[in-house]
Amino acid sequence: MNVFQSKLEKYAETVLKVGVNLQPGQDFLIDAPLETVEFTRVLVKKAYEAGAKYVHVEWQDDKITRSRFEQARDNSFDYYPSWLAGMWERFVENDGAVLSIMAPNPDLTEGISTTLISRATKAMAMKRDSYLQAIRNNKISWCIISAPTKAWSDKVFSDLPENERMVAMWEAILQFNRIEEVSPTIAWADHIHQLKNRIEFLNQKQYRKLYYTAPGTDLTVELPVGHVWLGGNDKNEKGVQFVGNMPTEEVFTMPKRTGVNGTVRSTMPLNISGQLINQFSFTFENGKIVAHEAAEGMEHLSALLNTDEGSRYLGEIALVPHDSPISKLNRVFYNTLIDENASCHLAIGGCYPTNLVNGSKLSDEELISCGGNKSLIHIDFMIGSADLDVDGELHDGTREAILRKGNWVF
């Protein structure tokens, strides 16, 4: 076995142990792009070695996805099959573990009508809502990771010679996932421990409000009573710990749905369904986005905000220091999974009920009345930079620094 192959095996083992934390006897579902077939086969092999009862791969193919937008008739686009959505729901009922490999193709939907894409995205989100809610509530263990594809590597490493780009992407992914450490498992345990310390600190503070200031940004975010900061790892319904995102550098909670006011400017482009949105900003009044701008992708941004009532409200706020390992690479990955861990970010759309004490047990109405947000979408966007300051306001009105020049103060 060559060095690279042994690194792939180490990555697969870490994903299975630290990420999904696959338990013997569980079914295991991998959602993977066709192009990642070599690494996916390593994952399957390692999953069976770890005692998986049955491994199923749901393969995605960009060309087939695009074929639908190019050839299908109009009645296809408000539709997503129940028989397909149902498989995922029943997989959750069966208490499996699920892994998604994200390798965005930034040019996937170039030239395709924004309306078609948002209709198809919405139809899918509606039919898969029950599955996605189960994931947001950590009913089962889940994990999202990355693996290189040609189109994605070409986009991110366009400054390198073509034959070096996939290698560079693998190096980056292995590095910021701590696979180059002697024991990735121990390195991850240390890392999670540090995140947990910050989370404990923030949960004890129970800030009433956060103030964000940066060039183009002047935003006040109220936090709901009983908000919970999370990060690093989670527990599923059975009490099994897992890490939902690899890499993960963020700590996050939910804002109060109606408590966001002011303006915020993005600091990184956003790649949604293969469409790029760049240099955009939002203005909030009592939580609602009442104005938005974008230097690029304005039409697609408007379509996103019009998805449903909740898509104009925030569902998540996350703090990531500007000196995080990914941030130091100083590269846009056009992949939320990675970019969000290089930068403070917010998300429009649905909240994670687990960011509220007992939130998973609340009905939709109760969740909203406690300050949570409901939406078919959940889209992270980056606002971190070396110029970002964040203050917290305690319940007695005292205001104290949390981030200065993008980094933790305490």
Place this chain on the structure above:
Amino acid sequence: MNVFQSKLEKYAETVLKVGVNLQPGQDFLIDAPLETVEFTRVLVKKAYEAGAKYVHVEWQDDKITRSRFEQARDNSFDYYPSWLAGMWERFVENDGAVLSIMAPNPDLTEGISTTLISRATKAMAMKRDSYLQAIRNNKISWCIISAPTKAWSDKVFSDLPENERMVAMWEAILQFNRIEEVSPTIAWADHIHQLKNRIEFLNQKQYRKLYYTAPGTDLTVELPVGHVWLGGNDKNEKGVQFVGNMPTEEVFTMPKRTGVNGTVRSTMPLNISGQLINQFSFTFENGKIVAHEAAEGMEHLSALLNTDEGSRYLGEIALVPHDSPISKLNRVFYNTLIDENASCHLAIGGCYPTNLVNGSKLSDEELISCGGNKSLIHIDFMIGSADLDVDGELHDGTREAILRKGNWVF
């Protein structure tokens, strides 16, 4: 578009029109090996052009299939996930059309324990029984076709230089599927018409018994009252015509479960789950296989026969002239879909209820009492040759020639 690409498109169009006969607004499910990705993408494109509402590809990967047998723990092998089987059942309820691409890998399970394979095959067949029954009863339109893969082409065309084998396989497939004709659709209509004439003739005869004689074969097969010869195309529950096998050269019916006596010898090897069984014979008493022999794969053959009660009885008898287009290629394809259309064959295991008048409406008990057979398996094996004679016995006891030296007499 080059010549080869345009032939692929013609093949895809013929499969969609003649094979599954996809209707506008239907969902379409393709079961395909990863290796056939290029042709599968053409199928998807053509399906959307033909009005498919949603196309989903369930990809199969030989390496992943093999990985399970190599790495999984023992509790995996009597198991098949309900959440996965359920998807196919609900697809049928939703009235979609399904296409399977068969490209057997003759070495897929080399060195794997026969017991493991038959346990896994049985577990899958049990969980998928409801889906498979729906297919056997033509509840929805279905079609099985072939496309070349490297492993399969290497096996079948091992006498050619390595770089010519996939091309040769494509040429064979396109030829015996009539894609080289000016209008494959018209060529298929003519061919189906000829098969229907034979079927009408045989159905009017209502032979009481068939007598098979050839070297190593001396077999009497009773046919049940109300047996129906089928072939060429079928109608689904909605009355839409489709062709379940491409190619198809056979006419077939069911034997009377307890009415088979004598000995029959195979004339081609059988490739089951990647395991080869060669030069085998069966001895029947009152329908039941009471003795069997095989020069190669004896262990696997025994395991097959031990699947369940019904796996020792015949479920289908099919007549194919020895001068059929595939037979003339004089080549073993190690693929039942093709080989069965080059040769008279029988099948051990479950019958097709449609081979009996009103058979689809019978309960399992009623079907068996009318002469049908039930089993989790249905395995065709070839008995045709230039030495095979088949006689039919009419209800008045008259005996007349049907096949002589492998070919139709009338």
